[in-house]
Amino acid sequence: MNAFEIYGGKPLKGEITPQGAKNEALQILSAVLLTPEKMTISNIPDIKDVNKLIELLGDLGVAIERISDDTYTFEAKNINIDYFQSEEFKTKGGSLRGSIMIVGPLLARFGKAAIPKPGGDKIGRRRLDTHFLGFEKLGARFHYDQDNHFFNIDATNLHGTYILLDEASVTGTANIVMAAVLAKGTTTIYNAACEPYLQQLCKMLNRMGAKISGIGSNLLSIEGVDYLTGTEHRMLPDMIEIGSFIGLAAMTGSEITIKDVHFDELGIIPTVFGRLGIKLERRGDDIYIPAQDSYEIETFIDGSILTIADAPWPGFTPDLLSIVLVVATQAKGNVLIHQKMFESRLFFVDKLIDMGAQIILCDPHRATVIGLNKAFKLRGIEMTSPDIRAGVSLLIAALSAQGRSVIYNIEQIERGYQHIDKRLLALGAQIKRIEGKPLH
Numbered sequence: 001m002n003a004f005e006i007y008g009g010k011p012l013k014g015e016i017t018p019q020g021a022k023n024e025a026l027q028i029l030s031a032v033l034l035t036p037e038k039m040t041i042s043n044i045p046d047i048k049d050v051n052k053l054i055e056l057l058g059d060l061g062v063a064i065e066r067i068s069d070d071t072y073t074f075e076a077k078n079i080n081i082d083y084f085q086s087e088e089f090k091t092k093g094g095s096l097r098g099s100i101m102i103v104g105p106l107l108a109r110f111g112k113a114a115i116p117k118p119g120g121d122k123i124g125r126r127r128l129d130t131h132f133l134g135f136e137k138l139g140a141r142f143h144y145d146q147d148n149h150f151f152n153i154d155a156t157n158l159h160g161t162y163i164l165l166d167e168a169s170v171t172g173t174a175n176i177v178m179a180a181v182l183a184k185g186t187t188t189i190y191n192a193a194c195e196p197y198l199q200q201l202c203k204m205l206n207r208m209g210a211k212i213s214g215i216g217s218n219l220l221s222i223e224g225v226d227y228l229t230g231t232e233h234r235m236l237p238d239m240i241e242i243g244s245f246i247g248l249a250a251m252t253g254s255e256i257t258i259k260d261v262h263f264d265e266l267g268i269i270p271t272v273f274g275r276l277g278i279k280l281e282r283r284g285d286d287i288y289i290p291a292q293d294s295y296e297i298e299t300f301i302d303g304s305i306l307t308i309a310d311a312p313w314p315g316f317t318p319d320l321l322s323i324v325l326v327v328a329t330q331a332k333g334n335v336l337i338h339q340k341m342f343e344s345r346l347f348f349v350d351k352l353i354d355m356g357a358q359i360i361l362c363d364p365h366r367a368t369v370i371g372l373n374k375a376f377k378l379r380g381i382e383m384t385s386p387d388i389r390a391g392v393s394l395l396i397a398a399l400s401a402q403g404r405s406v407i408y409n410i411e412q413i414e415r416g417y418q419h420i421d422k423r424l425l426a427l428g429a430q431i432k433r434i435e436g437k438p439l440h
């Protein structure tokens with residue numbers, strides 16, 4: 001088992017370029033199954049979740065060629081539908097959440113699909129009802145084998161319809177859109193998720209010949225077509241990485257420039273970090289963060305304590321709340337963090353409390369942070385990363401803390417952050433990969 005050993009407490013400096021977006025990559029790579037023609041996809045992050053999905057596509061029969069570090073071609077000409085019943089698929093398919101998004105394209109093109117209950121972060125219940133209710137509305141039938149945690153789905157004749165999603169699920173919307181693009185007739189999806197990665201998916205599908213309108217809104221209209229062609233696509237930079245680096249700079253008092261961020265696609269993210277008092281400057285398409293000795297959390301206009309909560313896009317993404325929380329521990333002022341979507345994502349605050357942070361976990365969804373205003377530094381400890389974003393938050397805490405920290409279970413972090421140790425080393429961080437297991 002790998003761990004990171006970190007000696008923190010000193011500022012970093014330099015430039016860092018965000019990787020291609022993990023959650024966009026999982027949608028886009030699933031969509032290559034929609035056409036037998038060649039797809040060229042670039043800015044693919046070299047991270048565990050994405051590499052596993054690429055491997056899964058290869059196992060299904062997709063011809064894959066890596067033409068540079070971050071660019072691949074995919075040709076889904078001959079797909080081996082029988083692979084679904086293999087034991088190998090049951091293990092591999094279940095190991096990442098993004099694998100659920102191969103179902104929509106497979107139903108659209110081959111009329112059947114199967115999938116083990118997918119993995120991903122253990123951050124509370126993560127239901128898939130939205131996906132399956134949507135497929136059913138389009139005319140599919142599914143069977144869930146409870147003993148083996150396995151879904152079998154059949155859809156010989158998908159037809160367009162009106163679907164009001166029970167919630168604006170990101171992967172659910174992507175999956176239903178991909179099932180609907182080749183269905184007969186028009187599908188309307190209301191209460192659709194509309195984050196930038198979904199917009200990217202829809203725009204790419206349109207370049208392949210799909211007829212999707214309403215992109216960027218919560219009302220999508222999809223006129224089914226008979227065939228989709230190949231195309232080229234480039235992934236956006238990862239907005240969760242960008243937010244993580246903003247938090248890192250503030251917490252460690254570092255002067256950092258985040259390169260080529262596609263600022264206009266970041267929605268409310270820079271504003272939320274601004275409300276924590278963090279100074280950041282847009283310079284062309286970069287974000288420049290000056291070294292800051294102190295940052296002060298705003299209050300609401302009436303003087304009451306600020307709340308930062310997640311909401312479906314264009315609200316604040318839940319994937320950055322753990323980062324906001326850790327950054328608030330060294331701010332001046334107080335904030336209530338309200339994680340509405342996931343019910344087990346805040347428990348990692350125990351580790352921050354061990355490091356000396358002042359946090360009251362009010363309930364599984366809410367934590368009050370009493371900022372220390374850098375009056376004293378957190379202290380390094382040994383800790384285990386419970387999920388990807390908590391993992392990076394602990395990494396940021398460790399880089400700001402006095403002394404030595406060890407973070408175990410870094411596989412969680414590496415699901416989503418490409419070569420993070422090397423990139424932090426380049427900014428001057430003291431971080432080393434070591435072998436190690438937590439004591440408990």
Ligand SMILES: CC(=O)N[C@H]1[C@@H](OP(=O)(O)OP(=O)(O)OC[C@H]2O[C@@H](n3ccc(=O)[nH]c3=O)[C@H](O)[C@@H]2O)O[C@H](CO)[C@@H](O)[C@@H]1O
Nearest residue numbers: 023097098125126127167168169170171172312318319341
């Ligand atoms: C691979 C991938 O792309 N993963 C992302 C995707 O997961 P994923 O698509 O799995 O997440 P969903 O959008 O389905 O929703 C996540 C959770 O939030 C709840 N929920 C969702 C919508 C809503 O309006 N209200 C609500 O409470 C759901 O019940 C679920 O428990 O979107 C999540 C929400 O942005 C992100 O955290 C994940 O990183």
Ligand SMILES: C=C(OP(=O)(O)O)C(=O)O
Nearest residue numbers: 097098120121319388389
């Ligand atoms: C929760 C996340 O990922 P996944 O949906 O893959 O578990 C995340 O990226 O923060």
